[in-house]
Amino acid sequence: MKKxxxxxxxxxxxxxxxxxxxxxxxxxIGANKELTVDVIRRIEAMGISEVSITEETxxxxxxxxxxxxxxxxxxxxERAVSAVEEIIKPSSDxxxxxxxxxxxxxxxxxxxxxDSSLLLNLTHLKRYDxxxxxxxxxxxxxxxxxxxxxxxxxxxxxRLGVAALLHDIGMMSIKPEIWQKQGxxxxxxxxxxxxxxxxxxxxxxAGNFPEEIxxxxxxxxxxxxxxxxxxxxxxxxxxxxxxxxGVTDVYDACISFRPHREQMTPQQALEQLxxxxxxxxxxxxxxxxxxxxxxxxxxxxxxxxxxxxxxIKVRKNNPFRPELRxxxxxxxxxxxxxxxxxxxxxxxHTLYIDKTLPAEEHRRIMAELADDFV
Amino acid sequence: MNLKADLINPFLKAAFDILRRMxxxxxxxxxxxxVSSPVKGDEVNVAIGITGxxxxxxxxxxxxxxxxKLASNMLKGLPVxxxxxxxxSAISEFSNMVSGNAVAELGSQNIFCNITPPAVFVGRGxxxxxxxxxxxxxxxxxxxxxxxxxxxxxxxxx
Numbered sequence: 001m002k003k004x005x006x007x008x009x010x011x012x013x014x015x016x017x018x019x020x021x022x023x024x025x026x027x028x029i030g031a032n033k034e035l036t037v038d039v040i041r042r043i044e045a046m047g048i049s050e051v052s053i054t055e056e057t058x059x060x061x062x063x064x065x066x067x068x069x070x071x072x073x074x075x076x077x078e079r080a081v082s083a084v085e086e087i088i089k090p091s092s093d094x095x096x097x098x099x100x101x102x103x104x105x106x107x108x109x110x111x112x113x114x115d116s117s118l119l120l121n122l123t124h125l126k127r128y129d130x131x132x133x134x135x136x137x138x139x140x141x142x143x144x145x146x147x148x149x150x151x152x153x154x155x156x157x158x159r160l161g162v163a164a165l166l167h168d169i170g171m172m173s174i175k176p177e178i179w180q181k182q183g184x185x186x187x188x189x190x191x192x193x194x195x196x197x198x199x200x201x202x203x204x205x206a207g208n209f210p211e212e213i214x215x216x217x218x219x220x221x222x223x224x225x226x227x228x229x230x231x232x233x234x235x236x237x238x239x240x241x242x243x244x245x246g247v248t249d250v251y252d253a254c255i256s257f258r259p260h261r262e263q264m265t266p267q268q269a270l271e272q273l274x275x276x277x278x279x280x281x282x283x284x285x286x287x288x289x290x291x292x293x294x295x296x297x298x299x300x301x302x303x304x305x306x307x308x309x310x311x312i313k314v315r316k317n318n319p320f321r322p323e324l325r326x327x328x329x330x331x332x333x334x335x336x337x338x339x340x341x342x343x344x345x346x347x348x349h350t351l352y353i354d355k356t357l358p359a360e361e362h363r364r365i366m367a368e369l370a371d372d373f374v
Numbered sequence: 375m376n377l378k379a380d381l382i383n384p385f386l387k388a389a390f391d392i393l394r395r396m397x398x399x400x401x402x403x404x405x406x407x408x409v410s411s412p413v414k415g416d417e418v419n420v421a422i423g424i425t426g427x428x429x430x431x432x433x434x435x436x437x438x439x440x441x442x443k444l445a446s447n448m449l450k451g452l453p454v455x456x457x458x459x460x461x462x463s464a465i466s467e468f469s470n471m472v473s474g475n476a477v478a479e480l481g482s483q484n485i486f487c488n489i490t491p492p493a494v495f496v497g498r499g500x501x502x503x504x505x506x507x508x509x510x511x512x513x514x515x516x517x518x519x520x521x522x523x524x525x526x527x528x529x530x531x532x
């Protein structure tokens with residue numbers, strides 16, 4: 001139990017003691033009641049300046065459970081990244097064995113089934129030095145999640161996962177000095193990079209991969225408006241799974257740390273996709289947004305009541321009402337312990353996300369919260 | 375009880391504000407009217423209950439075309455092809471924001487209310503009723519089409 005000022009009350013906190021009507025023994029608000037916006041306003045209006053709150057909330061046990069899952073998922077993610085590295089590095093034995101990659105895609109599918117939104121957190125936070133390999137795993141996770149919304153069967157999801165894990169394998173045919181280059185590329189280097197979908201197709205052909213997967217690898221850089229490479233294909237000329245990768249590949253590239261440009265926030269990455277929506281399949285974009293939500297996992301948002309929180313979990317088809325972890329009260333003071341709150345719960349409907357924080361503030365706060373993982 | 379302007383203005387103000395910021399459109403108000411319950415809705419209708427010091431209902435009615443446009447703007451320009459689950463959630467959230475915002479404003483007048491989660495009804499022929507209450511109709515003309523807001527409110531017993 002601890003005493004705090006009424007202005008520090010945040011929805012979701014619980015009172016430790018009853019609040020009485022002034023000068024009476026009539027209980028106005030009972031102890032242990034979870035505070036909603038209207039109750040907080042009522043307490044304020046009564047002129048009370050301090051109240052006692054309990055420090056444990058019901059959400060804590062949920063939080064504990066998830067915290068235990070994180071190291072496991074992280075380890076699996078790291079393992080998947082090194083497996084991809086092993087498999088697609090030029091040093092390994094080409095031709096590739098489709099069976100091995102299918103196994104890897106199956107592992108990812110199984111993890112998606114455990115807790116997809118925790119996994120999404122990992123794609124946001126786990127930034128490896130070995131960009132190409134972690135990027136392949138992240139694109140596979142994002143693509144599988146998008147495919148799920150589109151109603152794909154497990155078998156189809158597996159093929160989509162395989163294609164995503166291998167989509168950049170053609171980079172291995174390009175000198176590492178080029179694809180690892182810091183700073184901008186020379187025109188001839190860029191031309192070489194633009195060949196990686198075709199190089200990838202060649203490698204997979206040698207491994208007897210089905211045409212469906214070859215098409216995804218070959219076409220993952222094509223855009224619906226015909227603006228991209230290698231062939232400038234448009235709309236339906238591009239295979240559907242390649243159109244899925246078109247979205248997930250760009251999103252993950254945007255939120256990744258890259259030496260030649262500033263890392264985008266999840267919100268900026270989403271806005272970037274929507275700003276160039278003519279490049280993407282609208283059905284895919286819709287499915288992607290219903291997975292990522294309009295405030296993607298990892299976004300920092302401000303509530304209409306002023307608190308600042310991080311989006312930690314989004315639910316399919318409920319893009320505006322994610323689960324949050326509140327870090328700052330409405331006057332900008334850091335909470336001693338972050339408070340978890342699910343905006344989808346009935347009692348919190350007077351609360352809504354008013355805006356995301358500008359990128360600069362996002363970065364500053366993320367640095368401040370660095371110790372707090374998910 | 376007659377609906378006092380003090381109780382209605384917060385909803386009007388909130389609707390203008392949310393339409394502008396989230397719906398990316400300006401709005402003007404048409405002639406207010408009193409409509410007896412039940413009211414006939416539009417193609418897309420969202421009902422939100424008000425509980426607390428006041429009790430009643432707020433209903434947002436719009437055509438499917440307007441709803442799809444509003445949903446797209448709420449979803450940061452996502453191409454919305456039909457009134458699917460995602461689009462409906464955007465329209466719900468719009469109604470939710472307007473009501474939540476209005477209730478907050480009422481709080482500053484020492485009237486403390488909460489709102490219930492939005493319920494979306496799609497299809498012509500939807501009627502909405504409020505027990506023993508008339509609805510005040512606020513017609514709004516926006517760049518996306520018309521949005522009609524029906525409000526029925528009374529002071530809660532006890």
